[in-house]
Amino acid sequence: MFPARPRVPTSALPGVAEGLLRRERRARYRELAESDPNLAREIGVGRPDRQRTFDDGGLVDLNSLSAAHLARFLEISPEQAQQIVDTRQRLSRLSSVEDLVVHARFSPELAERLREYALLAL
Numbered sequence: 653m654f655p656a657r658p659r660v661p662t663s664a665l666p667g668v669a670e671g672l673l674r675r676e677r678r679a680r681y682r683e684l685a686e687s688d689p690n691l692a693r694e695i696g697v698g699r700p701d702r703q704r705t706f707d708d709g710g711l712v713d714l715n716s717l718s719a720a721h722l723a724r725f726l727e728i729s730p731e732q733a734q735q736i737v738d739t740r741q742r743l744s745r746l747s748s749v750e751d752l753v754v755h756a757r758f759s760p761e762l763a764e765r766l767r768e769y770a771l772l773a774l
Contacts, residue, residue: 674707674709677707678708681711682711689773692773698713698771699716700725712725714736715740715772728762728766739752749766749770
């Protein structure tokens with residue numbers, strides 16, 4: 653028998669602690685956007701295209717950014733980014749990521765990836 657390998661806590665792996673911290677930041681800034689949308693808008697939550705002095709964990713406001721910025725910050729194709737812009741214009745605004753599944757025919761897998769970073773509360 654081989655000796656048991658010591659179990660390394662997940663948080664000790666390179667990058668995991670920072671990833672968990674960014675996830676927590678996204679959750680807290682989402683809460684701010686829901687509870688005080690005016691303040692969130694004023695300071696630029698979900699607007700990585702603006703000069704800011706804080707890190708909101710990588711949130712991206714799907715209802716405000718241009719197609720070029722959506723492609724850049726969400727790491728999606730320019731065509732997918734343009735579909736987001738076209739869909740939000742048709743609907744006046746996006747109310748959920750599911751709008752993109754229904755109206756832009758995004759795959760559920762892509763929607764799940766976007767859901768992690770999407771901000772729609774503003």
